[in-house]
Amino acid sequence: NAGVTQTPKFRILKIGQSMTLQCTQDMNHNYMYWYRQDPGMGLKLIYYSVGAGITDKGEVPNGYNVSRSTTEDFPLRLELAAPSQTSVYFCASFLDSGANVLTFGAGSRLTVL
Amino acid sequence: AQSVTQLDSQVPVFEEAPVELRCNYSSSVSVYLFWYVQYPNQGLQLLLKYLSGSTLVKGINGFEAEFNKSQTSFHLRKPSVHISDTAEYFCAVSGRGGATNKLIFGTGTLLAVQP
Numbered sequence: 001n002a003g004v005t006q007t008p009k010f011r012i013l014k015i016g017q018s019m020t021l022q023c024t025q026d027m028n029h030n031y032m033y034w035y036r037q038d039p040g041m042g043l044k045l046i047y048y049s050v051g052a053g054i055t056d057k058g059e060v061p062n063g064y065n066v067s068r069s070t071t072e073d074f075p076l077r078l079e080l081a082a083p084s085q086t087s088v089y090f091c092a093s094f095l096d097s098g099a100n101v102l103t104f105g106a107g108s109r110l111t112v113l
Numbered sequence: 114a115q116s117v118t119q120l121d122s123q124v125p126v127f128e129e130a131p132v133e134l135r136c137n138y139s140s141s142v143s144v145y146l147f148w149y150v151q152y153p154n155q156g157l158q159l160l161l162k163y164l165s166g167s168t169l170v171k172g173i174n175g176f177e178a179e180f181n182k183s184q185t186s187f188h189l190r191k192p193s194v195h196i197s198d199t200a201e202y203f204c205a206v207s208g209r210g211g212a213t214n215k216l217i218f219g220t221g222t223l224l225a226v227q228p
Binding site: 033035040041042043044045048058059090092101102104105106107 | 119122149155156157158159162203215216217218219220221
């Protein structure tokens with residue numbers, strides 16, 4: 001049982017490049033989330049999904065896209081990377097059973113130069 | 114919508130001293146409340162949670178928090194801190210189920226324990 005797995009752990013992008021941050025969970029959780037963490041700003045919700053085929057915007061969705069074709073996977077795509085997207089990205093999931101406990105991945109550190 | 118305010122960005126404290134990290138929330142619906150801890154270069158781990166029942170919640174590593182509905186607060190406390198408690202602590206709130214089930218985090222409080 002690996003929990004929530006994020007790849008890559010580190011990545012440097014040039015301005016204007018695109019990339020996908022991968023997130024997969026093996027706990028059969030229905031809810032999945034993407035957060036970004038910036039110093040002094042806490043975690044901001046980018047997108048979330050309540051199940052396969054369903055996604056919705058969070059607090060800071062601009063410049064990102066997501067998809068949820070399976071229960072396990074919730075990739076985050078950055079189109080036309082900008083320096084403002086330099087951040088640490090966390091994927092998280094939980095099972096909507098009333099416990100409301102998020103399981104977090106280890107994070108992906110992205111730098112846009 | 115929900116929001117969370119952590120009033121202190123940094124709390125320095127000496128080892129074995131008590132500590133309180135403050136958290137206030139705002140919501141138009143009933144909420145669940147959480148404290149998460151993040152050690153350097155790691156992801157977030159759940160410290161404790163309030164879902165219902167007793168307003169005093171005990172978590173891991175000797176931490177506890179009290180839900181105060183009238184003051185919309187959920188302050189985190191520990192009677193005696195250790196060097197190993199040095200970390201960033203995040204308070205979080207979510208609505209109870211359905212479309213409101215998004216976890217919103219505060220900006221975090223860095224607990225710096227000094228010898």
